[in-house]
Amino acid sequence: xxxxxxxxxxxxxxxxxxxxxxxxxxxTAFDYFPWYQQFPGKGPALLIAIRPDVSEKKEGRFTISFNxxxxxxxxxxxDSQPGDSATYxxxxxxxxxxxxxxxxxxxxxxx
Amino acid sequence: EPEVTQxxxxxxxxxxxxxxxxxxPISNHLYFYWYRQILGQKVEFLVSFYNNExxxxxxxxxxxxxxxxxxxSNFTLKIRSTKLEDSAMYFCASSPGQYNSxxxxxxxxxxxxx
Numbered sequence: 107x108x109x110x111x112x113x114x115x116x117x118x119x120x121x122x123x124x125x126x127x128x129x130x131x132x133x134t135a136f137d138y139f140p141w142y143q144q145f146p147g148k149g150p151a152l153l154i155a156i157r158p159d160v161s162e163k164k165e166g167r168f169t170i171s172f173n174x175x176x177x178x179x180x181x182x183x184x185d186s187q188p189g190d191s192a193t194y195x196x197x198x199x200x201x202x203x204x205x206x207x208x209x210x211x212x213x214x215x216x217x
Numbered sequence: 218e219p220e221v222t223q224x225x226x227x228x229x230x231x232x233x234x235x236x237x238x239x240x241x242p243i244s245n246h247l248y249f250y251w252y253r254q255i256l257g258q259k260v261e262f263l264v265s266f267y268n269n270e271x272x273x274x275x276x277x278x279x280x281x282x283x284x285x286x287x288x289x290s291n292f293t294l295k296i297r298s299t300k301l302e303d304s305a306m307y308f309c310a311s312s313p314g315q316y317n318s319x320x321x322x323x324x325x326x327x328x329x330x331x
Binding site for chain 2: 199210
């Protein structure tokens with residue numbers, strides 16, 4: 107029940123395209139859903155986060171869509187750029203402060 | 218911008234040896250964490266630390282592991298009697314402490330057990 111399932115495992119998008127990464131969770135006690143971006147040799151860096159009282163949050167080219175009834179949330183990267191090429195992790199946490207991470211999506215944006 | 222720093226960046230040790238991984242969290246942060254990432258796999262929670270004691274730990278964090286905040290700035294993870302399967306990237310993280318405040322991760326220590 108603690109799992110967060112993430113798909114796809116890898117994604118290739120043309121420059122300027124939209125990248126979409128999906129996550130699903132089971133634990134209804136989760137109430138914080140961040141997305142992390144990780145470049146090779148670096149630690150995960152917080153990209154954007156959402157709480158379940160809103161259905162969408164947008165920061166620049168990055169948007170989280172959240173569907174509480176379906177227990178799903180997704181990351182949309184608009185106008186994807188080669189510099190966005192990285193591994194993206196969704197995560198979730200609840201009253202216990204530790205993050206439960208998804209399995210990661212390796213995004214490649216072709217120039 | 219303040220950051221979490223970890224040393225060493227790479228540690229090679231022989232099976233059965235003890236290792237200590239070191240972290241300097243962001244100075245005004247109150248919660249400290251260790252996570253690990255086995256190559257190509259997801260990031261897994263090990264332990265959280267607050268007010269000089271462990272607040273939560275995962276099933277992975279067994280008696281082989283221990284954490285310590287020996288002074289006001291360092292936060293360490295000790296692994297006793299290392300095993301081959303301990304080979305992973307170990308990330309330290311810290312957060313200010315407010316509920317669901319963002320975690321700031323260091324760049325990790327790559328531990329290789331031979």
